[in-house]
Amino acid sequence: MQTLLGTVLRPQSPTDCQILSGMTLRIGKDGRIAELSSAHTAAKDVVGGQDRWILPGFIDAHLHLPQWDRRGIDGLNLHDWHKRVIYPAEARFRDADFAEKLAEQFVSGMIANGTTTAVSFGSPFAAATDRAFAVFARRGFRAVHGMVLNDQQVPDEIRQDADKAIDEARQLAAHWHGAEGGRLSYAFSPRSPICCSEKLMRAAAALSQMLRCYLQTNVAESLAEETAIRDAFPESVDDLEIYAEMGMLTSRTLLGHGVFLTRQQRDQVARAGTTLVHCPTANLFMESGMMDYVAHRSAGIRVALGSSIAAGPDPFMPRVAIEAIQTAKALKVHAIPRRSYPVPTPAEAWWALTRGAAEALGMTNRIGNLDVGFEADCLVVKPEPWIAQLPPQQQASALLYTLGPDQIEHVFIAGKRVGPQ
Numbered sequence: 001m002q003t004l005l006g007t008v009l010r011p012q013s014p015t016d017c018q019i020l021s022g023m024t025l026r027i028g029k030d031g032r033i034a035e036l037s038s039a040h041t042a043a044k045d046v047v048g049g050q051d052r053w054i055l056p057g058f059i060d061a062h063l064h065l066p067q068w069d070r071r072g073i074d075g076l077n078l079h080d081w082h083k084r085v086i087y088p089a090e091a092r093f094r095d096a097d098f099a100e101k102l103a104e105q106f107v108s109g110m111i112a113n114g115t116t117t118a119v120s121f122g123s124p125f126a127a128a129t130d131r132a133f134a135v136f137a138r139r140g141f142r143a144v145h146g147m148v149l150n151d152q153q154v155p156d157e158i159r160q161d162a163d164k165a166i167d168e169a170r171q172l173a174a175h176w177h178g179a180e181g182g183r184l185s186y187a188f189s190p191r192s193p194i195c196c197s198e199k200l201m202r203a204a205a206a207l208s209q210m211l212r213c214y215l216q217t218n219v220a221e222s223l224a225e226e227t228a229i230r231d232a233f234p235e236s237v238d239d240l241e242i243y244a245e246m247g248m249l250t251s252r253t254l255l256g257h258g259v260f261l262t263r264q265q266r267d268q269v270a271r272a273g274t275t276l277v278h279c280p281t282a283n284l285f286m287e288s289g290m291m292d293y294v295a296h297r298s299a300g301i302r303v304a305l306g307s308s309i310a311a312g313p314d315p316f317m318p319r320v321a322i323e324a325i326q327t328a329k330a331l332k333v334h335a336i337p338r339r340s341y342p343v344p345t346p347a348e349a350w351w352a353l354t355r356g357a358a359e360a361l362g363m364t365n366r367i368g369n370l371d372v373g374f375e376a377d378c379l380v381v382k383p384e385p386w387i388a389q390l391p392p393q394q395q396a397s398a399l400l401y402t403l404g405p406d407q408i409e410h411v412f413i414a415g416k417r418v419g420p421q
C-alpha cells in the first residue's frame, strides 16, 4: 500500500482539466488507485506533500527505441538522415547484448521524463526485440512495442526476408502481447510502404487482426516520401490508399505523422477509427511540415502525441504538447487570410498527453486518469511554488509550460515505483 499527497491534476476531457489541491491518493496492493480524497491521512508510507503535484504519467504514442542514442542530429534531410544515421544505428541491434543494454537506457530515459507508456518501434531483429520486451517486463515499464518490418529499399544489414520476419513477428506477438498482466502489448510495425513488400504489409495487417494486436506505421510524413510512394505505386493515389488496400486501416492502427493528409483522407482515417499520432517536434526537426491538429480533431480523428525519437529530439512529452500548440498557432497566424480557429488549449494538451492518448490506445478506464479503479500510472512532481497561487484556470497552463523532467521525484507504473532513481 502506498499513499501519495499533493495537488492532483485530472484531465477529464479536452476542455476540462481538474486541479484538486490537498488530496490523498492511495494505491492498493493490486496496483490500482484505491482511494482519492481530501481526507487527512495518518498513513506511514507516504510520498509527496503540500507543495507536490500528482499527475497521470505521460503517454508517448510514437517513437523508435533503437534511435534513443541518436537524438538531435540536425542538418540532414529525411532520406540522408535515414541512410547515414538511422539505418546504421538500427544495424547495431543484430547484437542482442547491445540491444538489451540500449533498451535499459531507453527505459531509464523514458521514466526520467515521466513517460509511463511508450508505443515504440523496435529494431528489425527478433532477438533484440525479445530482449527489449524482457527489459520492459523486468523494469515494470508499460509498453506497446514491435519489431520494425522492412524487406526492401533498406540496406542489406537491416533488410529482412518477408517469410522469416512474418514468422518471427508472429512468435514475438504470441509471447509478449498481453504479458505482465496486460502491461505489455505487441504492435506489428511495418516501416513504410516503400520499405515493405505487399506481402509483408498484408501479413502484418492480417496477423494484427487475428491476434488482436496493434499495428503501427508512418503516413504522409514528408513530401519527398509522398513522391517516392507515387513512383513506387503508380496505380495508387497515396500511402493511405495503399494501407486501406492492405487492410491496415483499423481501429487498432496507429499512424504516425500525417502531415500531408488531405481533407478526404482525414475523413477516411476518422471513419476507420484509426488513431493518428501527432509528432510536432519531429515534423519541424526534419523540416517535414506542420500538421494541422485542429483539422484532424474536427474531422473526428482520435489524436495522440508522439516524440518520434529520434526524428524528434526531445523525449519530454509536455514539450511535445507545447509544440503541438505552437504549431497550431503558427498555422493559424500564417494562413491567408488569418484563420480564426481555436488552437488547442493547455487543458487539451494535458488530456492528449494522458487520458486522450489512453482512449486512442483503447486503454480507456485503465490508464491516463487518476481515479479510483485506474491502474496507478502517475508522477509526483515539484513544480515552481508560485503556480499554486495562480487562479485555478491558469495553473494547468503555467504547469505545462514550466514543468521540467528534473522536477519529477517519483514515477509509478501500475502502482509500483519505477524511478526516476
Ligand SMILES: [Zn+2]
Residues within 6 Å of the ligand: 062, 063, 064, 218, 256, 308, 311
Ligand atoms: Zn516514426
